[in-house]
Amino acid sequence: MSEQFDLVIVGSGPGGYVAAIRAAQLGLNTAIVERERLGGICLNWGCIPTKALLRSAEIKHYLDHASVYGLSAGTVGFDLAKVTERSRKVANQLNAGVKGLMKKNKVTVVEGVATLTGATTVKVGERTLQAKNVIVATGARARELPHLKADGERVWTYRHAMVPPAMPTELLVIGSGAIGVEFASFYSDMGAKVTIVEALDRILPVEDAEVSAFVEKALVKQGMIIRTKATVDKLDVKPDGVIATISGEAKAFSHVIVAIGISPNTENLGLEALGVALDRGHIITNEWGQTNVPGLWAIGDVAGAPWLAHKASHEGIVAVEKIAGEPHAHPMDKSNIAGCTYSRPQVASVGLTEAKAKEAGYEVKVGKFPFIGNGKAIALGEAEGFVKTVFDAKTGALLGAHMVGAEVTELIQGYVIARQCEATEAELIQTIFPHPTLSEMMHESVLDAYGRVLHI
Known part of the structure; x- marks a missing residue:
């Protein structure tokens, strides 16, 4: 039955x-x-x-x-x-x-x-x-490839990386999407020396190019090695580590995380x-x-x-x-689904990047505001990052928003709501943002797109 x-x-x-x-x-x-x-x-x-x-x-x-x-x-x-x-x-x-x-x-x-x-x-x-x-x-x-198979000991997927049998000393992260960058950030802050390998020409390749460049610079400053336009051709697993062949060059690591998609x-x-x-x-x-x-x-x-x-x-x-x-x-x-990466620095975005908007035929107005111009960010000791907004120059429609820095994964929903409600720059400019907050940068970025920025 x-x-x-x-x-x-x-x-x-x-x-x-x-x-x-x-x-x-x-x-x-x-x-x-x-x-x-x-x-x-x-x-x-x-x-x-x-x-x-x-x-x-x-x-x-x-x-x-x-x-x-x-x-x-x-x-x-x-x-x-x-x-x-x-x-x-x-x-x-x-x-x-x-x-x-x-x-x-x-x-x-x-x-x-x-x-x-x-x-x-x-x-x-x-x-x-x-x-x-x-x-x-x-x-x-x-996702696994035949030459990048995880064993749970030296070569990990995200699942193994959450319950590590040991702390990596030299960690290779293959792939620089959100998962790869988040684990790279975690293990780097915990003391591992981290190398990220990405086959494309920049890390976080789905994000706005300026955001990707900023994150790469920040991660390198933290001590990571980042290799773009490179591939891992082979992993030779040893009892005490892994020899990875990266674009023809062999290098030793204690552990490897494979984060090449799903x-x-x-x-x-x-x-x-x-x-x-x-x-x-x-x-x-x-x-x-x-x-x-x-x-x-x-x-x-x-x-x-x-x-x-x-x-x-x-x-x-x-x-x-x-x-x-x-x-x-x-x-x-x-089109109104936000993407978030919880690394240090955080990344959040919604809608079209500047490049995608131009490819789609839009004439754009772009605004940008740095964390260093925000009082709350300075008080928090988190003065690195920026907020970027992309508008349709003809209609004022918010085409996209891209943010990098402290707590941007919490801030992005403001722009998501704006897009869902089909707000234009006029509504955003007329909105009163509380002070002192990080959210004021969202307002200033909009103002900057229309030549009205106040604090830079």
Whole structure:
């Protein structure tokens, strides 16, 4: 006998579990299937525990530089096992929180590996779940190449890097996207000598070129070695380290982190037998999350870029509201999704870069304001960074915003709201920003784009 539901969700990451909660709110009898831990990769092995690690490194950095603030902290040490333990406790607390949310919303949790035996039929062990609709939210995993395989001892993926068996002394990070740069930042602040290798011509290649250049300069100043337009051709793993061949040159490292992107978890789900359209392993969907197979939906990393938790959550809400026939359901707009990198310095952005805006044919007005011109940044001892805004010169529409420096991952949402509300420079200029705050730089950047900047 099959169990009957209105909706079955395969995968309980930030896309899946948020979709389940919204479905329950809308009165849908919902089940969610998870093969490992509720909360998925983000909560257990990604977004949240990495921020716990980075927080430990940030505090260590401040203690190391206590004298700048007129304080003395003596010799600063750390216990790597306890740093890791704190990170895992944070993940476990949130995992328990998701369990509580599922119970509160009366979502049926099914543990095990799911297979689609039909567009709306899910097999989990001996159980068969039948639904009116199924959402695939199986996420993704670290991408590996045959010559860059992780062993968990000397060569790590992000997952290994969160529970390190030992502290690296000489660390090679392959890839300079958000994940690579964040781990490079963490281990550098904890005392490792870090080298980043990037195949493209700059690190953080999806960010504005000025932001990338600023971050590279900051990381080099911190002691990192950065090699762009370079590739790791071979890893020769030894008992006491790794010999990496980088563009023909051999160099020794104690450990390696491979951060070269992700691969979608679409294997062995039964998608091919159903004729589900795929693009390089990712499930193709429309703006509502619908696949080409009626009744089957997909959200999150498995459905393609950008591979961000908040994108997955919103896609889940969009899909569920469409399924439930909500009159105010809205299609997904990926142009207003912010990207954040929690390194030191932090990076945050939304919308088009200056280069992309020009490529798209816009005549632009660009404003820029440095942290050194902001009183709060100086008082915090965080006077390095800038805020950059890009406007359509004809309409005043905010095309993009790009920020680098302390706490910009918290500030960026102001620009996201502005874009969502279709604000122009006029509304932003007329907005009163509180003083003293870092957010004043957001205002000054807008003013600068229109020749009205006040504090530089």
